[in-house]
Amino acid sequence: MSNVLEALVAALGPQVRLGADIPGRNHTDASGLQPVAPQALILPQSTEDVATALRICHEHGQSVVTQGGLTGLAGGAHPQSGEVALSLERMTGIEEIDPASATLTALAGTPLAIVQQAAEDAGFLCGIDLGARGSCTIGGNIATNAGGNQVLRYGMARRNTLGLEAVLADGTVVRSLNKMLKNNAGYDWTQLFIGSEGTLGVITRVVIGLHPKPQGVQTALCAVSSFDDALAVLRRFQQSYPGRLLVFEAMWREFMTVATQICGLSPAFEEDHDLTLLIEADMGEESTGSEAFSTLLSDFYEQGLIKDAVVAQSRADRNRFWAYRETPYEYGRFLPEEIRFDVSVPLDRMTEAVEYLRQEMPRQYPDSVWVVFGHVADSNIHINVAIKDMTSDTKKGVQNLVYGMVSRLGGSISAEHGIGRIKRPYLNRSRTEPELALMAKMKQTLDPKGILNPGRVL
Amino acid sequence: MSNVLEALVAALGPQVRLGADIPGRNHTDASGLQPVAPQALILPQSTEDVATALRICHEHGQSVVTQGGLTGLAGGAHPQSGEVALSLERMTGIEEIDPASATLTALAGTPLAIVQQAAEDAGFLCGIDLGARGSCTIGGNIATNAGGNQVLRYGMARRNTLGLEAVLADGTVVRSLNKMLKNNAGYDWTQLFIGSEGTLGVITRVVIGLHPKPQGVQTALCAVSSFDDALAVLRRFQQSYPGRLLVFEAMWREFMTVATQICGLSPAFEEDHDLTLLIEADMGEESTGSEAFSTLLSDFYEQGLIKDAVVAQSRADRNRFWAYRETPYEYGRFLPEEIRFDVSVPLDRMTEAVEYLRQEMPRQYPDSVWVVFGHVADSNIHINVAIKDMTSDTKKGVQNLVYGMVSRLGGSISAEHGIGRIKRPYLNRSRTEPELALMAKMKQTLDPKGILNPGRVL
The missing domain is CATH 3.30.70.2190 (Alpha-Beta Plaits)
Structure with missing residues (x-):
């Protein structure tokens, strides 16, 4: 056993699983990438356990991939060879519902559906909702700034988040379990972690604002x-x-x-x-x-x-x-292999986007079956392209076609699914050099050894 | 003239004012602090001018205070001796209203009232509103994450901001003039600048999301x-x-x-x-x-x-x-000198807060006239305390009484006005050591020489 694994086992005991004791589900996420066994799987039961694990990994320069509900489509939680997986699956539970403040405090590993039910039982509505609600976790939703069908009314995960507890790369715990709509006391550091896909810290506890239930x-x-x-x-x-x-x-x-x-x-x-x-x-x-x-x-x-x-x-x-x-959700039963895109296009360019696809898809990929649909009030469309006997060259070609168009129209290559590993090569289609440099600076500051979800996002 | 002033004049010519040419209004903001003349006043007309000014100041380690509408109550825009003031007052104008996307793009120095009127003329509503609307600027609103009376419905300035252009301490321009509700392509770096009170960069251009006008x-x-x-x-x-x-x-x-x-x-x-x-x-x-x-x-x-x-x-x-x-707004005509507090208190502790004031204010300050009011749906209350012949000791005593209470109840010492210079000594009442260390790291990364609004916030 390597030094880092020995140190982890010594500090965390049975919370560390090795080799065949690591369940297959932790070898992959919903991205469709080939499963890879992590070096170890850590199953912390508390924020302190997460802090211990990260402190040790930081000392040893050990890469860590954080796992929530494993429903991400961009490969952010998919292990790479040599990584230690840190799964929050045992850190579940609603800690408080405060009806006066209309807030809910939960551990990050709590499945979204549990959060939604608890909100409903208390007479409120959770503003975060998406298809994977049964499996995805509230911490993962916030770490990826999840969207969904009701963003038009309730906003992305960011807008629903009032407070966070997070563990930094070196094991430092930062906590602002704020329940107030207004708090301008210094920088709102929680914003850094929302949507950064686990690359800047590990979210361990969340406070979300609840909404009144819609009527009729x-x-x-x-x-x-x-x-x-x-x-x-x-x-x-x-x-x-x-x-x-x-x-x-x-x-x-x-x-x-x-x-x-x-x-x-x-x-x-x-x-x-x-x-x-x-x-x-x-x-x-x-x-x-x-x-x-x-x-x-x-x-x-x-x-x-x-x-x-x-x-x-x-x-x-x-x-x-x-x-x-x-x-x-049923295309797998009826269609050949698909590439699924989740992009944003400014609303005044949307017609151009669809017209371009209508012209180019039949011309370049006459055998493809392709569809466009989505949350257009949010500028967000999904484009699914199914092609029989898809080669990696065809895949790249379709990706270049779609991302090229998105870039020309001033859109975003990721509306709600994040960048993860899969979209990383295309990030420069939506972001300029100074923006990428600024992101890299933030990463370097918060995770100087680059141990958190390396190769994701940046 | 010092080297830095010479360099600024050489690069920016008549956009730089010195000595008696600096209007008195740029010597102070609405904080009530004693006016101080800045070393120079820079009046850039474009983002490139701001970049030039900051690049020169950065090279010379020259401190800069950024000024918008000068309506801030926390002293964030109030010059300190030796600082150069950078006022965005000439960078005004609505650049675009996109009715398809329901967005408005403006230069940062545009007064809020102008933004509101433009939105209204286009059949929309600007979700940011506050008493100082005639003087405050949209850039200042976003830099301070301004609140107001309708936060309950439209959120703080943060929620209304879709895109930003900002100039970093070293003159680098970062631009994400995003008009889309969903954009998860990498870190949302714009969040860093919202509410950081000019200490991390200078906001030069903004995209805000517009709302449908309320009916009846x-x-x-x-x-x-x-x-x-x-x-x-x-x-x-x-x-x-x-x-x-x-x-x-x-x-x-x-x-x-x-x-x-x-x-x-x-x-x-x-x-x-x-x-x-x-x-x-x-x-x-x-x-x-x-x-x-x-x-x-x-x-x-x-x-x-x-x-x-x-x-x-x-x-x-x-x-x-x-x-x-x-x-x-009329108290000045009727009451002696006031201290005005802008704090948040979790809603389930609000009664305790008021009861405490009702007990302690008459006991400790029998001659005081004090009131509590505010945007309670947002957890935000204002407390004004007027005391005849207020000494600095009395002032400190009242501040300790109020901030001590806020801290005990888990509230925030600044709900919507920010920290600036005036609340800086009290920031640790609302923030823990690891939070303050994280903020300091962000400041150090983005402004390593500490030239932007030094002594504000942190």
Whole structure:
């Protein structure tokens, strides 16, 4: 056993697992990278354990990969050869719900779904929500500044975070378990750790702000014939009912074609339309809310902004509408290997982005099946490209096509999934040299030996 | 002339003012500190000018104080002897309003009121608002993470900031004029500059996200008999109408007594009450909104949560209600010298805070006139203490009393005004050693020679 492993075992005993005692699940995350066994797996039970582990690793210059729910798509939690994995899976639990402050304090390894349920039981709503809610952890959500379907209303993980406890690379514990909306006492150092994907420190405890539960949520599918019309629907809805929109998802024509012709869902409308919107809004008390919602959509129809619309009359309708949006989770059953992109494009360039794909994808990759969809109110689209017998050259080609376009349009190569290992080669498409130099300086200051998630982000 | 002044004049010519050519307004800010003439005043007209100025000052180890609208209360922009002042007053102008993205791009020296008007002219609302709107600048608002009356709904300046351009201590320009709600491409370095009060870099250009304008704002004054009841009103209002509250200001009994008996306003209610709340909510279309608002307040009255209430029926009513909240701007005319505190207290400790003041202020400072009021939904209260013939010892005593209490209750010594020079000695009341060490590391990394706003914050 190497010196560092001996020191870890001596200090942390059975919290350190080696060799065959390391479960396969800790060899990989959801990125699809080939599994790699870490040198050791540390399963701390407290912040003090995390501090001990990092102090030892820091002394020995030992690289550490931090693991939460292992649901990340960018390879941030995927071990590299020789790394020690530090999994927060045993640091779970809601420590406090303070109804006066409308805050929830939890250990970082707590699954998001547990946090959501605890908030709901206390009469509140957790503003962070995403598909992986059952497995992902609240610490991982914050470390990656997770997005999701309701960012439009509640913001990214950053906006929901009031306080943090984190362990620095050398084992120092910094703690600001702030429950107050306003705190301008010095630099808000917690901002450094939000979205830095475990490269600047390990988040061990979080305070999130809770929201009032929405009342009477209304759901509709709307057909529109251009992105400009979709944007007009978004802005006019917001003008008529400020702050009520929860969800504004766009699914372009190609997406709906795959949903119906390949995944087997019934067509949403009699005719095909360029874009289908999934809209949810918190319209208040059921009967008046439902009427106001339908009236507004009727107005949009009469103004020619929407070509067709269906409003959910039941839970079953709502599920049926969401089923379109959720077809990408099923693509594995129907389509060949995919590359999935999570990018942002400024809204005034969105039409150009889709037009470019419509021109270039069939020309350069005639056999590809590709779709565009996403949280457009947040500028965020997902692009999935499935190609039979995908080679690594094809993959690179598609990546260059998409990231090149994003870069030209002033977009971001990562909207909500982060950079991790997979997007690292493309970071300079969204960031300038002075920005990258500034990031490197921050990394060097906080992790001078480069032991935390090396090779991720930067 | 010293070498550094010579170099500045050589590079920037008439943008550098010396001696008697420096206007008196640049000798101080709104902190009340004694005016001090800076060595020179630089009035850059572009980001490149700022970069040139900082590069020269950095080379010479020359300290620089950055000035915006000079409305800060913590002394952050107040020159110290030997400093060069860098005022952004000539860098004004709205550069773009993008209605598709709902964003506004402006030079940092643009007054907030100009930004607000431009947003309004384009059919949107700027989420940043505070009393000094006519003089303060959007760059200063972001550099100090300004708060205000509508933080409850729109958040602090941080939440409204999407992109920044800043000049580092050595003159490097970093630029991320991001217009997208989601951008997880690497560290969000802009977060470093928000709220760091000019000590890490100079903000030169900003992108802010705009909001839909509220519809049919309703205003009421409500009397409640305890802070617990006030909190219940807040939470039940939010549960009934999530996301509609804009303003939730509390004025404790002592505040209303000063407003009526000293400042001469008519009593708001027939009887005295422990707390008066000023509530505003965006209730939608006028007739139904006004009815829903009144009905909810009636419900609260019947539940015994509020003891009395008046709803504004006109613009004049609304102004009359706000006049109570704005009496502190008039205290100078009626009261002896004041110390003004801007602190946060966790909501579940707020009653303790006020009870402590009610016990200790009359005991320790029997001749003082003191009031508590503020943005309580954000945990933020202001405490003003006026004492005749205030000595510096008395001042220190009162500061220790208030900051000691805030520290014991886990609050923050600065909610929204920042630390500047005035609160610097008290920062350790709200921050631990590891936090202060981390802040110092960030400062050291970004400004190794310590030339930017030295002696402020840290």
